[in-house]
Amino acid sequence: MSNKPALEHVAIIMDGNGRWAKKRNLPRTAGHRQGIKATQAIIEACVQHEIKYLTLFAFSSENWNRPKSEISVLMDLFVESLQSEVDTLNEKGVCLRFLGHRPAFSNGLCKHVQQAEELTRTNSELVLSIAMGYGGRWDILQAVEHIVADVLDKRLAAEDIDEVLLENRLVTAGIPAPDLFIRTGGEKRISNFLLWQLAYTELYFSDVLWPDFNPQELEKAFENYRVRQRRFGLIQEQLV
Ligand code: FPP
Numbered sequence: 001m002s003n004k005p006a007l008e009h010v011a012i013i014m015d016g017n018g019r020w021a022k023k024r025n026l027p028r029t030a031g032h033r034q035g036i037k038a039t040q041a042i043i044e045a046c047v048q049h050e051i052k053y054l055t056l057f058a059f060s061s062e063n064w065n066r067p068k069s070e071i072s073v074l075m076d077l078f079v080e081s082l083q084s085e086v087d088t089l090n091e092k093g094v095c096l097r098f099l100g101h102r103p104a105f106s107n108g109l110c111k112h113v114q115q116a117e118e119l120t121r122t123n124s125e126l127v128l129s130i131a132m133g134y135g136g137r138w139d140i141l142q143a144v145e146h147i148v149a150d151v152l153d154k155r156l157a158a159e160d161i162d163e164v165l166l167e168n169r170l171v172t173a174g175i176p177a178p179d180l181f182i183r184t185g186g187e188k189r190i191s192n193f194l195l196w197q198l199a200y201t202e203l204y205f206s207d208v209l210w211p212d213f214n215p216q217e218l219e220k221a222f223e224n225y226r227v228r229q230r231r232f233g234l235i236q237e238q239l240v
Helices: 018-024 028-048 059-063 068-091 107-120 136-150 162-167 215-226
Strands: 009-013 053-060 096-098 125-136 180-183 201-206
Touching: 018 028, 028 053, 028 068, 028 125, 028 215, 053 059, 059 068, 059 125, 068 096, 068 107, 096 107, 096 162, 125 136, 136 162, 180 215, 201 215
Parallel strands: 009 053, 009 180, 053 125, 096 125, 180 201
Antiparallel strands: none
């Protein structure tokens, strides 16, 4: 039996699009366009590697504070990518999920998101979750709000609240915690991504800017992960 840690769920902060463009004297939005190409290749590589869950941080709750012009191009790119990619992803057996606070998104984008989720709902090769308008603190807060409402309405007893119950109210309900977290672009931060879910995730940071992050770089992250020992708070002797 292999003693390599299982790799089922990979979560990625795709950072560095802006710097990639700046280095080439291009507008930041050119970096985002190139970032989408990198995203397509990484999704394909994850399918090939039989990864079961891939979660991508596409737009954080804090990204709403970026210049309006950049937000507008990003939103157009999301709609464009959804329109052009959804059928291919569906054929590959990818199930699409969108995680985040939706009311701030345009009706058009919300409609595409909903249609993509409905079309791919029963697929099971890879669950691809796109975090958009997502923040880890928001996620925990919305879970607590739902729990409090249930307690007040007497659908739930306060003494029944435990970690499993809270986990099931997060927007990632039904998705196991990430095994491997990757952040590209050189920064070593979690930036309000999956705060609860990353508690025992292995962290990997790459200096490569997202548009240059390719399947070979992904393989390096996987190699690095495979030699880790995951102890989940136990001591080595308890792991056998
Ligand atoms: C980070 O680069 C990237 C983003 C803000 C998100 C945009 C991601 C993409 C366009 C990739 C495609 C994703 C999907 C799901 C279609 P940055 O602008 O923060 O870069 P910087 O740190 O160099 O400024």
